[in-house]
Every structure is written in C-alpha cells, then in structure tokens.
Amino acid sequence: MKAFVQDAYGPLDVLRFTDVEQPAVGDDDVLVRVHSAGVDPGVWHLVTGRPYLLRLAGYGLRAPKDRVRGMDVAGSVHAVGRDVTRFRPGDEVFGTCRGSFAEYACTPQSRLALKPANLDSVQAAAVPTSGFTALQALRDSGRVRPGQRVLIIGAAGGVGTFAVQLAAEVFGAHVSGVCSTGKVELVRSLGADEVIDYTREDFADGTRRWDLILDTAGNRPVGLLRRALTPKGTLVIVGSETKERWFGGVDRMLRALALGPFVGHRLRGVVSTERAEDLALLREYLKDGRLTPVIDRTYALAEIPEAIRYIHEGRARGKVVATVA
CATH class of the missing domain: 3.40.50.720 (NAD(P)-binding Rossmann-like Domain)
Incomplete structure (x- = not known):
C-alpha cells in the first residue's frame, strides 16, 4: 500500500511517499480502507520533532516512534480481528488511529464509530481530534x-x-x-x-x-x-x-x-484525549445537526506535505482533509 513514511525528524521533505506493508490486524483491531484523513496543526510538530518536549512525551526521542503520520480517519472496514464485535467488513466508520496518511490504517475498535449517514468521508475525517x-x-x-x-x-x-x-x-x-x-x-x-x-x-x-x-x-x-x-x-x-x-x-x-x-x-x-464515549457523543451531535464540520479545502494523499504547510501558515478556515482515491 502507499503511505507517507517518516524515519527522522526534520523539515517536511523527511516525509516519503512510498510502498509499505499493510498493518497487521490484532485480535481487537479494525483494518480500515482509508477514504479521507484529517490534517491538523499537530502534524507539523510531529514531523519536525519540535518543540523538543514532544519527543520526551513519548513520540520518540531520536526518531519518530510511529513511521506513518496521521491520526484522524474515515473509511470503510476492510477486515476485523477475531475479538471485534462492533464492526464488520463494509461498515463506514470514522475515528482515530496511528497512521491515517496511508491507503490502509489499523486501530482498536474502541477508537472508531459508525460514520453518520448525513456526513461524507471528508466531513467525518475532519471531526475527531479537533472535536475532542x-x-x-x-x-x-x-x-x-x-x-x-x-x-x-x-x-x-x-x-x-x-x-x-x-x-x-x-x-x-x-x-x-x-x-x-x-x-x-x-x-x-x-x-x-x-x-x-x-x-x-x-x-x-x-x-x-x-x-x-x-x-x-x-x-x-x-x-x-x-x-x-x-x-x-x-x-x-x-x-x-x-x-x-x-x-x-x-x-x-x-x-x-x-x-x-x-x-x-x-x-x-487542555490536552485532549481519545475517549470512546466522547466520539459517540460527537457522532450524536453530528447526526442531529448541532455540529457541522467546516472544510477549508482538500488535498490528495500524495499532497500531504502541501496540506501540512498550508495549515502551519495559519491560513485555514476550519479543517483541511486529505482524500484517498
């Protein structure tokens, strides 16, 4: 599969768009075919490794702990682990993961929810981190x-x-x-x-x-x-x-x-945390119309560095999302 990989901290050109293996699916995991991935300001810090306090917080002291960047995800369930009871292949879902800047991403079932029917994947991918x-x-x-x-x-x-x-x-x-x-x-x-x-x-x-x-x-x-x-x-x-x-x-x-x-x-x-109950709450607000994602613009998956740069320049009105063909 195609993904953006980072093996060292540095400017945005440390991100490489290359072929990697699909992530392995654990017993409690869901493998998602990524349709859209949210891009937030924190990605720039994870790529550059600055401020240095971030490295001490567990993201990797000398090099990134997670090679594939991206947290917010919306897509369809491709496969599930043997202990997964909440989802099945084909379900449209959204939530958080480690490595959404890729064609496939794997995450525990507790970090996902069914995508509201009144949202498309771009809108759904814009929600989790900023919504939390x-x-x-x-x-x-x-x-x-x-x-x-x-x-x-x-x-x-x-x-x-x-x-x-x-x-x-x-x-x-x-x-x-x-x-x-x-x-x-x-x-x-x-x-x-x-x-x-x-x-x-x-x-x-x-x-x-x-x-x-x-x-x-x-x-x-x-x-x-x-x-x-x-x-x-x-x-x-x-x-x-x-x-x-x-x-x-x-x-x-x-x-x-x-x-x-x-x-x-x-x-x-405030340092937000990923809570299953809060994702469920945000889903209800999205379903009943009390919450509507604001999308500034979208980028193709291969344009992730441009999306990160645009956000870091402080020009975005609402959210920026990458789409995966």
Missing part, C-alpha cells in the same frame, strides 16, 4: 454552563469552529468569536452571537468581560486575557504557536497553571 479538543476544553476544563458569556479566540480555526457550535448549540452559552476580517461571516454562520474582528477591535479593552475565555490561537499574554474575564471567570488555553525549540507554546500554559492558585480566576489548559 473543543468538547473537552468547554465541558471539562471550562465547565461551561447555560447562559454564560463565552469568548472563543481563533473561532474560525479547526478547533474554534467546533467550539463555537458546541458552546452555542449544545451548552446554551452566549458566544463571542474572535477572528480576522475575512472570517467574520463564517463565524457568525456557526451560531456566534457576536463576532469580534481583532484587526479592528480590542476585546481586552476593559469594556466587556466574559465568564469563560477559550484561547485556541495566538500568544496573547495571560495577563491581558485575564483583563477580559469576570472576577471569577475561567481561562482555558487550548493551543499556542511559537518558535521556541523546547516548549513551543506550552510554556504559556505552564505559567498559567502555576499562577492559578494565587489568583481569583480559574486558569486551565
């Missing part, structure tokens, strides 16, 4: 409640587009989204009650305050973000991009966590 992050950031780290005022920074990004919809449609919050001029109408269409164009307005000017701020983009200082919170408000830092080699944007989250016990605000970070 948005859901867990709002519900678990943010403890969002109906009627709260929620500010989502980076509202037009991969996580942000899901967070706006979940906060408004699922959790019943009053949602303000922050984005650039060209993305205002997109964020408004997702259900935001208010859209703030950061090129024209400063949301932290002291005139407005929010119960919960979800920062999914940028590197605004924690002190500035706190000025936009209510006295007992919560700040959740979802992501950050810097050129710092060791910690990247993680250091800002660590500083916020260290400051938290000494201030009135709740300062939290």
Whole structure:
C-alpha cells in the first residue's frame, strides 16, 4: 500500500511517499480502507520533532516512534480481528488511529464509530481530534454552563469552529468569536452571537468581560486575557504557536497553571484525549445537526506535505482533509 513514511525528524521533505506493508490486524483491531484523513496543526510538530518536549512525551526521542503520520480517519472496514464485535467488513466508520496518511490504517475498535449517514468521508475525517479538543476544553476544563458569556479566540480555526457550535448549540452559552476580517461571516454562520474582528477591535479593552475565555490561537499574554474575564471567570488555553525549540507554546500554559492558585480566576489548559464515549457523543451531535464540520479545502494523499504547510501558515478556515482515491 502507499503511505507517507517518516524515519527522522526534520523539515517536511523527511516525509516519503512510498510502498509499505499493510498493518497487521490484532485480535481487537479494525483494518480500515482509508477514504479521507484529517490534517491538523499537530502534524507539523510531529514531523519536525519540535518543540523538543514532544519527543520526551513519548513520540520518540531520536526518531519518530510511529513511521506513518496521521491520526484522524474515515473509511470503510476492510477486515476485523477475531475479538471485534462492533464492526464488520463494509461498515463506514470514522475515528482515530496511528497512521491515517496511508491507503490502509489499523486501530482498536474502541477508537472508531459508525460514520453518520448525513456526513461524507471528508466531513467525518475532519471531526475527531479537533472535536475532542473543543468538547473537552468547554465541558471539562471550562465547565461551561447555560447562559454564560463565552469568548472563543481563533473561532474560525479547526478547533474554534467546533467550539463555537458546541458552546452555542449544545451548552446554551452566549458566544463571542474572535477572528480576522475575512472570517467574520463564517463565524457568525456557526451560531456566534457576536463576532469580534481583532484587526479592528480590542476585546481586552476593559469594556466587556466574559465568564469563560477559550484561547485556541495566538500568544496573547495571560495577563491581558485575564483583563477580559469576570472576577471569577475561567481561562482555558487550548493551543499556542511559537518558535521556541523546547516548549513551543506550552510554556504559556505552564505559567498559567502555576499562577492559578494565587489568583481569583480559574486558569486551565487542555490536552485532549481519545475517549470512546466522547466520539459517540460527537457522532450524536453530528447526526442531529448541532455540529457541522467546516472544510477549508482538500488535498490528495500524495499532497500531504502541501496540506501540512498550508495549515502551519495559519491560513485555514476550519479543517483541511486529505482524500484517498
């Protein structure tokens, strides 16, 4: 089968599109014929091995532990292990795996769900990682409640587009989204009650305050973000991009966590986890229309490096997905 293989950390040209053997199917595994694979910002970090903290987190100290990149997947079941009871060959599924940038991928049955009939494979592949992050950031780290005022920074990004919809449609919050001029109408269409164009307005000017701020983009200082919170408000830092080699944007989250016990605000970070129950929950929201993936563009499997580069440049509106013929 064809796959993108990585044997060393480095620039995107360390990825090789080549022939490899199909993954072996364990007793509890499902072999998926990949139709679409989601591409998220984290892929760039896994390819480059930066920040270095990522290598210490178990992804491989000197070289990548997993040779084939890609996590989000949608496709059809090709084969199942002898202990698999939830799926059978031919089922259309979506979820997460190790190595979705390939024609076939293998993953435990607990990491998959049946694809909602109202979604195509491109839409389904866009959901898992960003959907998990948005859901867990709002519900678990943010403890969002109906009627709260929620500010989502980076509202037009991969996580942000899901967070706006979940906060408004699922959790019943009053949602303000922050984005650039060209993305205002997109964020408004997702259900935001208010859209703030950061090129024209400063949301932290002291005139407005929010119960919960979800920062999914940028590197605004924690002190500035706190000025936009209510006295007992919560700040959740979802992501950050810097050129710092060791910690990247993680250091800002660590500083916020260290400051938290000494201030009135709740300062939290989020590292999403792949939970079967949360994938099932996202599936229900997708089925009933409360959640709709926003697709910026698609790339062919052979164009994966171009897709990663496009996302890393920060231009994406919603999600980017690779399709497999």
